[in-house]
Amino acid sequence: MGRTSVQIALIGLMVALAASLPNKDDWDIYSFHINSTVTSRYATTVITSRVANRMNESKEIQFHVRIPKNAFISKFRMFIDGQVYDGNVKEKEQAKRQYTAAVSRGESAGIVSSVGRTLEEFKTSVTISAHKKVTFELTYEELMKRTLGKYELQIHARPMQPVRDFKVDVHIQEKAGISFMDVKGGLSTNALANAITQILTDKQAWVYFYPTEDQQKACDSCSAQGLNGDLVIVYDVNRNSTLGDIMVSKGYFVHHFAPSNLTRIPKNVVFVIDRSGSMHGRKIQQTRAALIRILGDLAEGDHFGLITFDDGIYHWKQELVQATSENLQSAKTFAREITDRGGTDINRAVLEGTRMLNAHPREGSASILILLTDGDPTSGVTNIEQIHSNIRQAIAGKFPLYCLGFGYDVNFEFLEKMALQNNGVARRIYEDSDADIQLKGFYEEVATPLLTDVTMSYKGASNLTETIFSQYYNGSEIVVAGQIDDNNLDTFIPEAVAISATERRTFSKTSSPVETTDTLSENQIQRVWAYLTVKQLLQKELQMSGPEKEEVKKKTLELSLKYSFVTPHTSMVVTKPPGETTAVLHKPKEGKQASQGRLSRVFHSSHISYGAQRPLHHPGGRRKQAMYPASRPTAQLEDYVVDMLGSPGGFLRTSHQPVVPLLQDVQILLRPTFEAATLAPRLHRFLIETNNSALPLCFDIAGHPFIKLLHHPSRELFVNGELNSVTSAVFKKIVIHFEADKHVEVDAKGVTVRVGENTTRLTGQDMITADSLTVITRSKEIDIAAGDTRMVIIVHEMAGEEFLWPVMRQKPSVTDLEGILALKPAGYEDVDGFPNGKKKIKDQEIAVTRTSTVDYSISPPEMIVCWLMAADSALQRPLNDFLVAQL
Missing domain, CATH: 3.40.50.410 (von Willebrand factor, type A domain)
Structure with missing residues (x-):
């Protein structure tokens, strides 16, 4: 079996000053994460890079990332000093007009990708003030293609400098079961081999690549500029000779057809x-x-x-x-x-x-x-x-x-x-x-052809992707998606008819033809359908001319805009801070080289005010002065903002790094706030992120209660957290109850897992698996997968004390979830067009106060700004619904 051509190629961020190689004295990539989740052969990847300007003057920092040619970018964001700058997908001509206007002013606002063998490049840049930081976050999606009997995730890492917080996390979930997995590539050998952790269960696999700074300079192709090589994860799923895997959710289906045990056709x-x-x-x-x-x-x-x-x-x-x-x-x-x-x-x-x-x-x-x-x-x-x-x-x-x-x-x-x-x-x-x-x-x-004249049919379905295939080859896979009429599974009948080496064959299931999946995130199957439809429409458009071509182009554009895919007909307009131009991310046609004259090189060097001293307002009229100096990095642990109660703030984000499609639509941030010991009752601050680029909302909880983090009734899953009541308003203990007989208790020193009558204490690098429960402990991080739910609990340390911070990595697709981690993003409007004072949520006007807090869902934590309001108003339901009497 030869090498597959299927690749999910994730190339590490390359941030460089214009016309020069990186200089660590100028800037520092202090955190670089690639988080890729493959769920039923659909991959969503988030690349997050955090960069600090170490100079005493503003510097332009460039974001340069390579992605697979078959992938669609679906999200791009920049986080600067508590503000979020989002990319928005627009029709290409509209974006082009924006670019042309910028060029006419002498600004280089356009970004055009160059194409390598399997990759495309996307670039943007932003000017960062002295001693300030920026976070770049790029999300892209791809339906994996099976070739020569396997799938490959190829991760090429070249961050241009050793990074002290460098992580690659890959999580694979396959309901059909994983038949094998292997890790290859230049980054998996010699000095880097022990930086890789592989875990394989029946239906899930994890690969963690956490090289130290010294290891990042030790591989065969590495140097003082850090990693430069590939990490390749190879795997396949279990196969049979029947109709294959059909997954259904919310009225959409995806069918993976790859029958085995067929005779080769001459x-x-x-x-x-x-x-x-x-x-x-x-x-x-x-x-x-x-x-x-x-x-x-x-x-x-x-x-x-x-x-x-x-x-x-x-x-x-x-x-x-x-x-x-x-x-x-x-x-x-x-x-x-x-x-x-x-x-x-x-x-x-x-x-x-x-x-x-x-x-x-x-x-x-x-x-x-x-x-x-x-x-x-x-x-x-x-x-x-x-x-x-x-x-x-x-x-x-x-x-x-x-x-x-x-x-x-x-x-x-x-x-x-x-x-x-x-x-x-x-x-x-x-x-x-x-x-x-x-x-x-x-x-x-x-x-090796195995079938010819393959026809896929789906009674009771419509809006199908391609259903006729001239040949099916050994090691490949046919994928069809569509909508189920009236979401009625009783009338949905899939079937495949093809000619084999000896006869005309019909592939069908006489009973239980489809399975409703609970392993995919909400609307993922719909996005698979949209992805496959757009890909095939682009191919169809290439073959047509005249009015037919324009009609197909129109439909492609509509779907691309609806699902925020950057395609040849759309571009992502990247919003910049005030005083800078707006950049445009394009997806090129195959073979188009980068236009070097159009790369971002001469953005205006406008200073942005980060961390400037300013008064913060108490709802009752008291004012406190912010205590952090403008000349220091705002995201360091010691740089707390003193809010209106005199307490440095912090927050928890349940999904700062989404790893499955649409997980970014359920980003909830929890933000407890530290207070002086003399204040009573103690306040704990939590935050709900919004569904656009607006500032998030935050609210306080008095006392030190037990918090209902997550309740998943259909999975018998309960996750509760105990807030620290003595020295800091953070979690000191988190307890997970799963399927009655499985219990996980996490504290800052380790993890206790009880399955039935057996109790195991995990510390350091360790792992335990019990059916669909997996607990992995690493340095300062606990990874827990329970059925269709996955969370990571981060262990932070401040002033010698360790505390916990839960981060949601995979949210179930069901609708009956409860708890803080199950909240959806808030939506609000400014009252009378003014940003301060009041916000309107569901026609209700609510008083708000602008304040700051620290994000502990990432390492190192970062400062963020939010609108403070009453808890019941922010939650749109009674606060007591989120409290429990005991862990």
Whole structure:
């Protein structure tokens, strides 16, 4: 089994000053996290980087991140001094007008991505005042594609400096069960091997990569500038020969079809090889090497043909022949003698390959046509539309055409359209040292057909993605999504019909055809449907022209805007602080290089007021002066803001780093506040984040009660927390009760797990698993997964005392959750358009006061600003609903 081409490539943040390499004396990436969750083959990744300007003057800091080509960015935010600056997805022309206006003022506001082999780059920058900090947070989503029997998550890390808080967290959940998992890549070997923790259970897997600063300089490709290499997580799920996995939620379904134990279908394959003058040198050498290796992999039951072309056509043999050892040896001799010369008559060459396949019909076989070229048509028929028409009519849907474009100079859009019109795909082959391996790797993907003429049908469903597939290959997977009519599972009947090596087969389930999943976050299946629909509409648009093309483009745009996907028809407008331009994130077409003149280089260097001394107001009229100096970093632990009660503030965020789709829509922040011991009753501050870029709301709870953090009735899950009543208003103990016989008690010194009559105490690096409960302890962090719920409890330390801070990492998709962690974002309006004094929530006017607090959901904590109001008003229900009598 060869390497898969499926990759979720996450490249580490590269923050650099304009036109210079990073200088740690100028700025410091003090925290860098990649958090990727793959749930039922849908990946959501959040890259969070926190950077501090260590200089005594403002500095422009650039955010530079690479993501997979198949991914859609869905969220981008910057956190600066308690303010949130959001990116908003807009129609591309609207964003372009914004960019043009900025350029006309002499500002470089546009951001265009460059494209590597599997990656796209997105950049933005922001000017940060002296000794201040910025947090960049990027979210993107991707439906994973199975290739050669496995999925790969490829994480390429190059932060450009060692980072003291560097973490990569990968969590995989598969209801079908995980058949195997492995970790590969340059970052998994030698000095970095012991920085990786792997955990694999029946249906879940975790990979943690936590290298120290010294380790980040110790890998083979690392240096004083830190990590530079790959971490590759490889896995697959359990398979069967039936209909596959069908997941349903909220009226949408996703069907993964990959039957096993099927007999290989003999194939008829014709290779059409460009030997024109532009293939001179390395290209033709690599093509010869790849072709010889491919011929060695043909099975005796296969039939094949070879054509080379320039201005003319050159056959190895006029007709297809069987892949006997004698014929294969003769074909390899022919391949070794291929030389470059002449022009490029693509039309004639592909039509000749089509003729050879049409002249060789074999019942029970699968035909494939593969074209390799590096240039535009220069001989014969050169009109591209005419070539497309000629080839489409000749093939007539009888077999797929795969187009391999060699190098960056090739007209890839021409090849892509030709392949898509004929049930195939186009692939770019990069002129690197491993080009022959790339060629052979592609061939291996289509080398073993198992089914042909696959038709997926879904009675009782509509708005389906593609349902007809010319061939299904070994190691691949067919994915279909749609909407279930009236959300009625009783009338929803899925079925697949295809031709195998021996017969026409029907794949169905006579009972329990679908399963309603509780492992996905709310609306995730709908987002999978939207993702797949947009991808296929973009391909369909490429094949069309005229009014049909415009109609498809309109539908693609509507879906992209609705689901906030950055696609070729949309851009993300990145809001900047006052005095700076607004940047635009684009998604390029395949093969488009970065426009270097349009990268962000000359944003205005406006100073932003961070941490300036200002009065904070008490609701009763008392005023206290903020006690932190403007010249110091606002996010350090000792830099507490003294609020209207004289108490430095803190808060807890339940999902600062969302790891599943739409988890960012349920970000709740809890913020207890420290007080002087002489104040009574003690106040604890909590915060509810808003669903836009507005400041969050906060409220106080008097005394030191037990808090209902989460209650998940259908899972018999209770999570309660005890606030510290002596020295600080933070959690000193958190208790989880799960399924009656499983109990987890967490304090600052360790974790006690009781399952039935057995009790285990975990300290240091440790793990325990009991059915669907998993508890993992690491340095200053406890990771707890209970069924479809996952939280991380962070252990902080201040003035020698340790305390707990719970962070929600996976929220169940059910609607009957209770507790502080189950709250949804607040929505409010300014009264009479004025930001201070009052807010309106559900037509109710509420008095508010602006104050500050510290976020303990991240490490190190950071300062944030919020609107303080009465607890019942912020919660929109009685506060007593969130208190419990005991843990």
